Amino acid sequence: MASAAFDIAPWLDVDPYGMAAAEKDAALTAVMRALTEHHRALSSEYGRILELTADENAPFETLADVPFLPVRLFKMFDLLSVPRDQIFKTMTSSGTSGQAVSRIYLDRETAALQGKVLARLMSHLLGPKRVPMLVIDSPSVLRDRNAFSARGAGILGFSLFGKDVTYALDEDMQLNLPAIEAFLERHAGQPIFLFGFTFMIWSHFYRALEAAGRSLPIDKGILLHGGGWKKLQDEAVDNDAFRAAMKRCAGISRVVNYYGMVEQTGSIFLECEEGHLHASVHADVLIRDPRTFRCMEIGETGLIEVLSLLPRSYPGHALLTEDVGRIEGVDTCPCGRLGTYFSVAGRVAKAEVRGCSDTYEARS
Amino acid sequence: MKPVPDLPVTLRVGGRLSDITRQPLPPYAPEATAFLAALSKQLLALPEARQFPDIAAFAYWCRPASLARLQREFGAAHARLGRGLALHIAPANVPVNFAFSFAFGVLAGNANIVRIPDAGHPQVDVICDRIAALFDDPAHRRIAAMNRLIRYPRSDSITATLSQLCQARLIWGGDETVSRLRALPVHPRCVDIAFADRYSFCVLDSQAVLGASDTVLAALVKGFYDDVFLLDQNACSSPHLVLWHGTGQAEAAQGRFWSAMTDYLEKNYDLAPVHAVDKFVHLCATAIALPQARATRRHDNFVYRVRLDSLPADIERHRGRNGFFYEHAVDDLSCLGEIVEERYQTLTTFGIDRATLVQSIIAQGLSGIDRVVPVGKALDIGVIWDGYDLIGELSRIVHTA
Numbered sequence: 001m002a003s004a005a006f007d008i009a010p011w012l013d014v015d016p017y018g019m020a021a022a023e024k025d026a027a028l029t030a031v032m033r034a035l036t037e038h039h040r041a042l043s044s045e046y047g048r049i050l051e052l053t054a055d056e057n058a059p060f061e062t063l064a065d066v067p068f069l070p071v072r073l074f075k076m077f078d079l080l081s082v083p084r085d086q087i088f089k090t091m092t093s094s095g096t097s098g099q100a101v102s103r104i105y106l107d108r109e110t111a112a113l114q115g116k117v118l119a120r121l122m123s124h125l126l127g128p129k130r131v132p133m134l135v136i137d138s139p140s141v142l143r144d145r146n147a148f149s150a151r152g153a154g155i156l157g158f159s160l161f162g163k164d165v166t167y168a169l170d171e172d173m174q175l176n177l178p179a180i181e182a183f184l185e186r187h188a189g190q191p192i193f194l195f196g197f198t199f200m201i202w203s204h205f206y207r208a209l210e211a212a213g214r215s216l217p218i219d220k221g222i223l224l225h226g227g228g229w230k231k232l233q234d235e236a237v238d239n240d241a242f243r244a245a246m247k248r249c250a251g252i253s254r255v256v257n258y259y260g261m262v263e264q265t266g267s268i269f270l271e272c273e274e275g276h277l278h279a280s281v282h283a284d285v286l287i288r289d290p291r292t293f294r295c296m297e298i299g300e301t302g303l304i305e306v307l308s309l310l311p312r313s314y315p316g317h318a319l320l321t322e323d324v325g326r327i328e329g330v331d332t333c334p335c336g337r338l339g340t341y342f343s344v345a346g347r348v349a350k351a352e353v354r355g356c357s358d359t360y361e362a363r364s
Numbered sequence: 365m366k367p368v369p370d371l372p373v374t375l376r377v378g379g380r381l382s383d384i385t386r387q388p389l390p391p392y393a394p395e396a397t398a399f400l401a402a403l404s405k406q407l408l409a410l411p412e413a414r415q416f417p418d419i420a421a422f423a424y425w426c427r428p429a430s431l432a433r434l435q436r437e438f439g440a441a442h443a444r445l446g447r448g449l450a451l452h453i454a455p456a457n458v459p460v461n462f463a464f465s466f467a468f469g470v471l472a473g474n475a476n477i478v479r480i481p482d483a484g485h486p487q488v489d490v491i492c493d494r495i496a497a498l499f500d501d502p503a504h505r506r507i508a509a510m511n512r513l514i515r516y517p518r519s520d521s522i523t524a525t526l527s528q529l530c531q532a533r534l535i536w537g538g539d540e541t542v543s544r545l546r547a548l549p550v551h552p553r554c555v556d557i558a559f560a561d562r563y564s565f566c567v568l569d570s571q572a573v574l575g576a577s578d579t580v581l582a583a584l585v586k587g588f589y590d591d592v593f594l595l596d597q598n599a600c601s602s603p604h605l606v607l608w609h610g611t612g613q614a615e616a617a618q619g620r621f622w623s624a625m626t627d628y629l630e631k632n633y634d635l636a637p638v639h640a641v642d643k644f645v646h647l648c649a650t651a652i653a654l655p656q657a658r659a660t661r662r663h664d665n666f667v668y669r670v671r672l673d674s675l676p677a678d679i680e681r682h683r684g685r686n687g688f689f690y691e692h693a694v695d696d697l698s699c700l701g702e703i704v705e706e707r708y709q710t711l712t713t714f715g716i717d718r719a720t721l722v723q724s725i726i727a728q729g730l731s732g733i734d735r736v737v738p739v740g741k742a743l744d745i746g747v748i749w750d751g752y753d754l755i756g757e758l759s760r761i762v763h764t765a
Contacts, residue, residue: 045652048651051651052647052657053651053660053662070645072641073645073648073649076645076649290635290641290665291630291635291664291666292664292665293644293662293664293665302637320641322641348638349636351639352484353457353598354457354598354599
């Protein structure tokens with residue numbers, strides 16, 4: 001892996017949101033081309049897919065030309081671009097019971113790259129120093145090996161950027177007010193880093209405070225949350241309502257949603273002050289038309305493809321997700337960050353099953 | 365005869381289960397054909413018949429002229445009577461299939477208890493409402509007394525109770541349902557007509573496709589669409605494999621056919637985004653799992669094609685959905701002997717002499733292929749289905765020497 005295209009250093013030195021799209025597209029495409037060849041040579045499955053589905057005479061000049069895999073493939077096959085004995089860590093997606101989970105194989109190099117890029121993005125958000133951290137979850141998530149998955153991994157991963165890491169919920173997912181109050185007393189007047197999963201924050205933090213008739217003084221808090229909106233959409237809670245609720249219950253005015261997935265850990269997409277998700281220089285987003293897979297224009301809603309320059313040990317540098325969203329703009333967000341900014345509308349809708357099988361079904 | 369108990373089911377059409385009349389009629393009894401003809405007339409008069417082609421197809425199938433033809437074809441070689449009570453477990457995901465199953469039972473002369481699908485499909489209620497209205501008409505008193513359409517959640521105890529009372533069961537819904545119902549104790553004289561999981565394919569003659577007029581090609585495309593896309597390629601009789609007869613002209617014929625097919629789909633098929641993702645996942649998985657795949661071609665996301673450089677013996681295990689096809693070109697259809705096994709059900713054809721093909725199936729003693737029909741007829745269910753003569757199976761012979 002000697003290619004200059006693989007050197008991460010130049011991507012860490014620059015402002016993560018300081019590169020205009022045209023410049024970034026060219027630079028990132030060069031890395032994507034090298035990564036595509038790397039995985040083609042080292043993952044027989046990926047090579048076979050390209051052999052059968054990609055036109056070798058097609059142009060490879062922009063990010064839109066990068067061959068992409070459907071993210072679901074990582075639930076069906078073990079896809080690796082390194083020998084198995086070099087696997088350092090296996091990440092799995094958090095699936096509910098019965099669902100297949102993604103298995104993402106990391107060697108030391110890819111794991112290290114993920115950590116470096118995440119650190120770069122977090123220092124952009126929190127500043128260069130570690131900040132007192134309140135995790136809106138239960139410490140039992142880390143102990144229960146059955147529940148330990150993306151949720152536990154996310155908590156552990158982000159905890160690296162906090163200090164005096166304190167859990168806001170007790171073993172039974174109940175609000176631990178004494179612990180929170182002691183934590184806030186220890187760090188009075190300082191910035192606080194809060195982290196949790198969107199639905200957990202809503203149901204176990206906001207709702208619990210509301211029920212107790214309490215509000216917390218965390219005016220200097222920066223709340224980072226992710227994990228998806230599906231359950232909150234069911235309760236008709238959108239991003240604006242979520243932000244307003246955080247302001248109301250804890251005085252938090254800086255609420256940052258992130259979009260990311262275990263298949264591309266590290267190069268996550270962070271929400272800006274304007275409520276837009278931004279691609280850093282390490283990643284990008286394309287929207288593809290479900291009818292054709294052609295790239296769509298700004299403002300058009302379609303399937304989200306995510307690109308990341310991090311995946312080396314598995315062929316996950318360009319992935320078609322099962323989420324729908326749209327690009328809101330490029331280089332023009334009023335927040336000042338350059339590059340692509342976008343929004344996520346949710347999961348692609350399930351379709352009715354038609355056909356002869358499945359008669360004696362449980363529902364009805 | 366053991367009485368039929370009242371069970372915890374939803375009675376959708378007809379009176380109490382315990383009141384059902386089980387005295388059979390002969391096949392194609394005037395009461396049965398008059399009832400189905402009336403049902404046909406009522407359904408065809410509904411605006412829904414235009415909205416739902418499957419309702420129209422069922423109504424058209426049971427119109428008087430069609431029933432008269434079926435009766436003639438059934439013949440009178442033996443004196444026959446319905447077997448008694450038939451239990452129908454209809455599939456959940458083919459909306460009008462329950463109506464055909466019910467009609468087969470009625471035509472054969474049976475009393476019928478039909479477990480119908482849940483309320484997810486509007487077609488089910490449209491048809492049930494018409495049947496219920498006819499049951500209220502004294503002219504159809506006898507048929508009304510003999511038939512019940514019911515709903516109940518998956519319950520082995522209800523199905524077991526009914527299975528011990530009936531003389532025939534029509535078990536739709538594939539291997540899993542069949543084996544589950546076979547495990548239940550049944551009446552000793554009960555005949556099971558089990559519709560297992562099947563596999564279907566298509567043979568197109570390259571030269572015939574190339575030589576077809578634009579009108580004929582358009583009809584072929586429409587027919588193929590009906591075979592595949594009306595049920596998202598999930599029906600037992602929808603093709604997964606397309607064999608091109610005539611290697612020399614296969615590529616040109618494929619070009620003509622698939623581009624016309626794609627044009628038609630763009631105008632007529634509402635492709636669900638999740639199905640585009642499903643097909644793409646399946647394409648990648650096929651690339652990994654099927655070494656005989658030589659090339660693939662996407663026509664946007666409407667048609668996915670996997671070209672095979674040889675036919676794997678287990679090609680039946682590779683199936684498409686929502687417009688995903690495996691393709692191979694051959695010069696000699698005797699290759700069917702190398703792949704066909706008992707799962708094979710329907711072979712749709714274009715430009716092929718079907719009588720010769722049927723003779724060759726017989727001569728080779730193939731263990732599969734129950735139907736050889738023109739492209740466009742794959743989903744046309746009828747009294748001969750899945751290799752069964754359903755009216756024959758559902759009635760008994762009263763023999764005299």
